[in-house]
Amino acid sequence: MYLTFLFLPFLGATTAGLLGRKLGVTGVHIITTSCLAISAILSIVAFYEIVLCHSPVTIKLGTWIQSEILSIDWSFTFDTLSISIIATVLLISSLVHLYSIDYMSSDPHNQRFFSYLSLFTFFMVLLLAGDNYFVLFLGWEFIAVCSYLLINFWFTIIEANKSAMQSFIVNRVGDMALTISFFAMFFLFGNVDFSTVFSLSPIMNESALTIIGILLLIGGMGKSAQIGLNTWLPTAMAGPTPVSSLIHSATLVSAGVYVLLRSSPLLEYSSTALIAITWIGSITAFFAASTGLLQNDLKRVIAYSTCSQMGYLFLACGLSQYNTALFHLVNHAFFKALLFLSAGAVLHATFDQQDQRRLGGLLGFLPFTYTAILIGSLSLMAVPFMTGFYSKDLILELAYSQYLFKGSIAYWFGSISAGLTAFYSFRLVAITFITYPNSPKKIYESAHDAAIYAMIPMITLSLLAIFFGYIAKDLFVGMGTDFAGTSLFIHPNHINLIEAEVIPTFYKLLPSIITFGSATVAYLSYQYSPKMLVAFGNTNLGYNLYKFYNGKYYIEVLYNTYVIPGALGLGYVVSKQLDRGLIEQIFGYGITSGLSSTSKELGKLDDSTLPSYAVYFAVSLVILTIVLIMPILTTLTYENMSVNGIKASISNEESVFNMVSSVFDIRVILVFIIVMCVK
Numbered sequence: 001m002y003l004t005f006l007f008l009p010f011l012g013a014t015t016a017g018l019l020g021r022k023l024g025v026t027g028v029h030i031i032t033t034s035c036l037a038i039s040a041i042l043s044i045v046a047f048y049e050i051v052l053c054h055s056p057v058t059i060k061l062g063t064w065i066q067s068e069i070l071s072i073d074w075s076f077t078f079d080t081l082s083i084s085i086i087a088t089v090l091l092i093s094s095l096v097h098l099y100s101i102d103y104m105s106s107d108p109h110n111q112r113f114f115s116y117l118s119l120f121t122f123f124m125v126l127l128l129a130g131d132n133y134f135v136l137f138l139g140w141e142f143i144a145v146c147s148y149l150l151i152n153f154w155f156t157i158i159e160a161n162k163s164a165m166q167s168f169i170v171n172r173v174g175d176m177a178l179t180i181s182f183f184a185m186f187f188l189f190g191n192v193d194f195s196t197v198f199s200l201s202p203i204m205n206e207s208a209l210t211i212i213g214i215l216l217l218i219g220g221m222g223k224s225a226q227i228g229l230n231t232w233l234p235t236a237m238a239g240p241t242p243v244s245s246l247i248h249s250a251t252l253v254s255a256g257v258y259v260l261l262r263s264s265p266l267l268e269y270s271s272t273a274l275i276a277i278t279w280i281g282s283i284t285a286f287f288a289a290s291t292g293l294l295q296n297d298l299k300r301v302i303a304y305s306t307c308s309q310m311g312y313l314f315l316a317c318g319l320s321q322y323n324t325a326l327f328h329l330v331n332h333a334f335f336k337a338l339l340f341l342s343a344g345a346v347l348h349a350t351f352d353q354q355d356q357r358r359l360g361g362l363l364g365f366l367p368f369t370y371t372a373i374l375i376g377s378l379s380l381m382a383v384p385f386m387t388g389f390y391s392k393d394l395i396l397e398l399a400y401s402q403y404l405f406k407g408s409i410a411y412w413f414g415s416i417s418a419g420l421t422a423f424y425s426f427r428l429v430a431i432t433f434i435t436y437p438n439s440p441k442k443i444y445e446s447a448h449d450a451a452i453y454a455m456i457p458m459i460t461l462s463l464l465a466i467f468f469g470y471i472a473k474d475l476f477v478g479m480g481t482d483f484a485g486t487s488l489f490i491h492p493n494h495i496n497l498i499e500a501e502v503i504p505t506f507y508k509l510l511p512s513i514i515t516f517g518s519a520t521v522a523y524l525s526y527q528y529s530p531k532m533l534v535a536f537g538n539t540n541l542g543y544n545l546y547k548f549y550n551g552k553y554y555i556e557v558l559y560n561t562y563v564i565p566g567a568l569g570l571g572y573v574v575s576k577q578l579d580r581g582l583i584e585q586i587f588g589y590g591i592t593s594g595l596s597s598t599s600k601e602l603g604k605l606d607d608s609t610l611p612s613y614a615v616y617f618a619v620s621l622v623i624l625t626i627v628l629i630m631p632i633l634t635t636l637t638y639e640n641m642s643v644n645g646i647k648a649s650i651s652n653e654e655s656v657f658n659m660v661s662s663v664f665d666i667r668v669i670l671v672f673i674i675v676m677c678v679k
Contacts, residue, residue: 002057002078005042006125008035013118020111029101032114036094043087050083075131081261081487082128088330089250092337093121095457099341100242102453113153120146124251132193133182144171147252151239163238170232174222181215198265206270213273216263224256224310227284231556233307237299241344244299248306249337257329260317265489274318278406281314282413289420294549298354301428302339305380308417315410316395320494323484327476328391331469335379335388338461342373345450350443361437365447370433372458377425379465381515387469393511400507401499419514426522435526
């Protein structure tokens with residue numbers, strides 16, 4: 001069963017890719033969607049066996065690498081951590097496949113799209129199921145390749161080309177750090193399988209663990225779009241909306257968080273790495289929420305909310321609350337997939353109009369889509385009794401209950417970010433559906449809700465966005481639950497769930513108060529007093545604030561102005577002067593040309609006269625005599641020194657003798673060179 005739901009997406013992908021023309025569009029739809037649906041059902045059964053029946057499974061298929069000092073197997077582990085995310089990925093992917101049947105119905109390349117989508121799901125499941133960091137890294141790299149193919153699906157559009165390249169290149173920065181962390185693990189632990197690394201972590205040097213933890217953090221920052229490496233996430237919107245839904249909910253961005261969750265037994269013994277993760281997550285949550293505040297692209301607003309929620313997940317990992325981070329990861333996947341699928345329904349109804357300022361008044365034309373996007377927004381805002389509330393507010397409570405500086409920073413950054421999230425979420429709903437219509441008349445004449453193939457996934461995700469958090473809270477993060485088992489490790493000094501229950505009520509309610517206040521301000525501002533916003537925007541302060549936040553803190557401007565030209569200049573110098581210059585002159589062209597010119601110069605010494613030959617023979621005889629007799633003289637000298645007691649210590653004498661002997665071991669080579677020269 002486990003290998004079945006692991007490899008069924010790959011079977012669907014290869015069938016659609018290789019036999020797409022024979023099967024036709026409908027055949028590919030049926031095969032790929034059925035494979036994903038069967039995999040999702042089997043993964044839910046596996047969730048019952050592994051999580052509720054406490055029966056983790058490890059499957060070894062064979063050996064991948066077997067050397068004297070490194071052994072890597074094709075093995076897969078299905079424990080609480082992996083199966084929780086695998087079930088989420090397969091469920092959402094199957095719903096996205098079903099949604100795409102309607103969304104991509106007019107595209108002429110359906111077979112290719114569904115093949116890429118299934119392949120993307122397969123490699124994400126491979127990443128999650130791997131039993132060592134090498135199998136994890138295999139899935140890690142191939143989901144980047146699949147994301148490149150999917151973002152660049154409409155490859156005739158230059159913007160899609162640029163977005164796919166940016167996503168791939170920015171992720172290479174994180175991948176480089178992750179690769180170095182694997183080398184560091186191998187150097188420190190002697191292997192890269194989870195059991196070896198995690199069992200030896202408690203007795204290892206903390207500085208070494210800190211270095212590995214920081215490298216894992218940078219690797220996760222690339223995939224999960226943390227501040228500094230976040231530039232690819234908003235531009236990934238160039239691909240079809242189902243791709244955005246899958247990338248932003250359960251697959252690509254979740255991979256970075258999963259690496260931190262899986263590495264919890266290692267990170268728990270490095271306080272410095274945990275502090276760094278907390279700061280990065282806190283700053284990213286605030287940065288992304290404030291950036292999404294004044295974005296006008298419908299999908300880009302939701303993309304920045306993804307970036308902000310990834311900040312919350314990193315924040316929770318830095319606070320050692322891995323079970324809460326896993327809970328929020330699953331919750332976030334449901335309501336974020338719902339938001340993107342709802343946004344796709346809006347785009348289809350408005351001829352792919354993504355600018356919110358050109359929409360408005362769609363409530364009467366798209367009531368079902370409005371309901372779905374409202375449910376997703378309320379869950380994203382963590383409104384009480386919605387799915388997001390049960391994990392997001394718990395993260396903030398756990399941050400406050402740390403009673404440490406990093407906990408306070410995380411709490412206040414997270415609370416402010418919650419208010420900003422509520423503002424841009426209700427801003428999106430108000431501008432798109434409620435305010436004065438700003439689209440052409442023909443859009444309203446043809447606007448309609450999505451077809452049944454799109455409604456079924458949206459209904460399913462809406463129910464999950466409402467009820468899943470309430471149903472699963474006690475299982476994932478309930479007091480005394482043994483849900484995580486051995487898949488997640490929290491050091492006893494870092495467990496503070498009880499403290500979170502008894503913090504002052506004001507600090508428990510503050511995030512919800514800020515959320516409701518911000519949502520109210522956004523609704524009133526854009527519905528009843530837009531003229532005040534326009535007047536404030538015309539002021540010098542309002543214009544600069546809008547320009548700064550809409551310009552995404554000018555991070556991309558700084559990269560394009562300073563970082564990229566400097567990196568290209570450095571690369572040019574390394575390529576021209578180091579690679580093709582110094583290295584090639586010494587080890588490449590230099591050796592061949594040097595030997596050739598030296599042999600020609602030595603050849604000029606041969607003037608075909610008898611006196612010259614006599615001199616060559618005499619010099620060669622002297623050199624050969626010295627080379628052959630010198631080791632004997634060295635040995636006699638060493639014995640004489642030992643007899644007379646001149647030596648300082650036995651170890652020093654032995655080292656000197658070994659050095660001299662090693663030098664004269666090359667005498668045969670010298671003899672050969674001399675004979676060749678004489679010739």
